[in-house]
Amino acid sequence: MRHSFAERMLRNGGLILSVGLIGKNPAATRKSRDAQLFCDRIGLHRQDLVEVGKNIGRSKSASLIFLDERLGHLRLPELDRDCLIKFGKERALEGAGPVTVGIDLGYIKTILSHAAAVHGVIVSTEPIDLARIALGRLGLVGKGDERDRRPTQDELDRIISELEGNVRQKIPVGRIVRFAVATAMRQNEIARIEWRDFDPRGRMLVVRDRKDPRKKKGNDQRIPLLDVSGYDACKILEEQAGFQTFAKAGFFHTMDDPSGQHFVVNAEN
Numbered sequence: 578m579r580h581s582f583a584e585r586m587l588r589n590g591g592l593i594l595s596v597g598l599i600g601k602n603p604a605a606t607r608k609s610r611d612a613q614l615f616c617d618r619i620g621l622h623r624q625d626l627v628e629v630g631k632n633i634g635r636s637k638s639a640s641l642i643f644l645d646e647r648l649g650h651l652r653l654p655e656l657d658r659d660c661l662i663k664f665g666k667e668r669a670l671e672g673a674g675p676v677t678v679g680i681d682l683g684y685i686k687t688i689l690s691h692a693a694a695v696h697g698v699i700v701s702t703e704p705i706d707l708a709r710i711a712l713g714r715l716g717l718v719g720k721g722d723e724r725d726r727r728p729t730q731d732e733l734d735r736i737i738s739e740l741e742g743n744v745r746q747k748i749p750v751g752r753i754v755r756f757a758v759a760t761a762m763r764q765n766e767i768a769r770i771e772w773r774d775f776d777p778r779g780r781m782l783v784v785r786d787r788k789d790p791r792k793k794k795g796n797d798q799r800i801p802l803l804d805v806s807g808y809d810a811c812k813i814l815e816e817q818a819g820f821q822t823f824a825k826a827g828f829f830h831t832m833d834d835p836s837g838q839h840f841v842v843n844a845e846n
Contacts, residue, residue: 615656615688616649622688625695635765640684648685653700656685661708665717675719682709682718730807733758752817753829759810760800763788770814770828780811 619641626633633641648656648664661682668678686705692698712718728736733754741751753767760767766784774783780802789796802810817828 613652614649615651615653616645618653618688618692619645619649621696622691625691637684640680644681644684644688653689656689656704658704658707658711661685661705662711665708665712666715669717674721675717676721678712679709679718682712749817749829752813755808756810756813756829759804759806759808759813760802768829772828775814775828777811777815782810782814 623633623641651660665678665682668681673681682705686702689698689700689702689705693700709718737751737754740746740754753764756762756767757764760782762784766787769785770782771785774785776782781799782802783797783799785797787796787798802814804810804812814828
């Protein structure tokens with residue numbers, strides 16, 4: 578009876594420990610036993626990835642930082658169904674869409690599942706699954722709306738004109754926008770273009786570590802630089818190459834500042 582009651586109480590908190598091992602988990606690693614808060618588990622997840630040489634992408638890193646700040650102070654039993662539903666509702670009120678809220682829940686589950694798989698922590702992810710179902714019924718978690726149109730040429734012209742008219746702007750965002758439209762490449766893919774990737778004679782470009790749901794590292798692809806969108810991608814790179822400031826590093830290696838933010842601000846204006 579004593580063990581059954583203890584198990585039931587721990588399940589309600591979202592953490593399940595083996596019968597007879599209340600408060601102890603010999604299968605867990607020492608590092609995980611020291612990690613009592615959710616922020617500790619996030620740090621453990623990061624540390625494990627670094628140890629095996631796996632890079633954390635920019636979007637995932639930003640999400641982990643956000644979750645650390647928002648939920649990191651909580652102990653694992655406090656991350657129960659009610660807590661996660663409340664978190665999802667608050668995110669929605671702040672403007673996060675159904676896809677973003679779903680991604681947040683996905684990373685929370687990843688961190689806890691990682692602790693179970695790598696460090697032997699016996700933890701239930703059922704509260705996350707239940708919270709996802711509840712938030713889905715409320716319309717706060719789900720798929721994103723499919724884009725039904727591209728920006729018009731007039732809209733692009735006005736955005737680019739605003740960007741290039743900013744005398745304090747050091748990043749060639751206007752040129753980056755034109756190149757993105759011409760190639761449909763992602764911002765981080767454009768930022769990584771190097772001289773060795775560009776074949777001006779064959780009008781080809783190597784896109785390194787292209788985004789893939791299964792394997793991004795080493796997923797290098799050769800793409801043609803076409804002139805079918807109103808912008809000639811090959812000419813844009815040749816134009817960028819004329820700026821000696823960028824010659825040593827590569828084409829768009831001044832994109833330490835996220836150019837996407839500049840695009841959004843000017844698009845809203």
